[in-house]
Amino acid sequence: MQSLANTPFHEPSVRAVLAGNMVRLRGEKGWSQEMLAFEAGLHRTFIAHVERRARNVSLDNVEKIARALGVKPYLLLKD
């Protein structure tokens, strides 16, 4: 039985969607990456990596970032 997982999937990656939403929401608050990192209890370089899609973020950290930005976690993954 052929796995569905390799069916073509022309969606922006979830990393790209998260990065785009983070930059947009952070910008709306006028926050630096450092400010978001402080509010989320994470490191500034970690935030920078996530916004460059260079990090395979865990759900618990998505939750911290969402809470800091004042949105529900699922909205960070909604394109």
Added chain:
Amino acid sequence: MQSLANTPFHEPSVRAVLAGNMVRLRGEKGWSQEMLAFEAGLHRTFIAHVERRARNVSLDNVEKIARALGVKPYLLLKD
């Protein structure tokens, strides 16, 4: 300046929301955990741990699970 991260937040954890949506969507397809694991290219015990909220899943794996279930990743985190 007081971090927002510790403000009370009486939402189901994102792990709980993910687990609930996975069990529901997998049930709607009549799939076992093994079937979902095969479709997602992941291990059955990994799926079992996620559904028991015992795993801090990465975004890339949320994407694989979502693709296997045929939904957009953000819908797996929507309560």
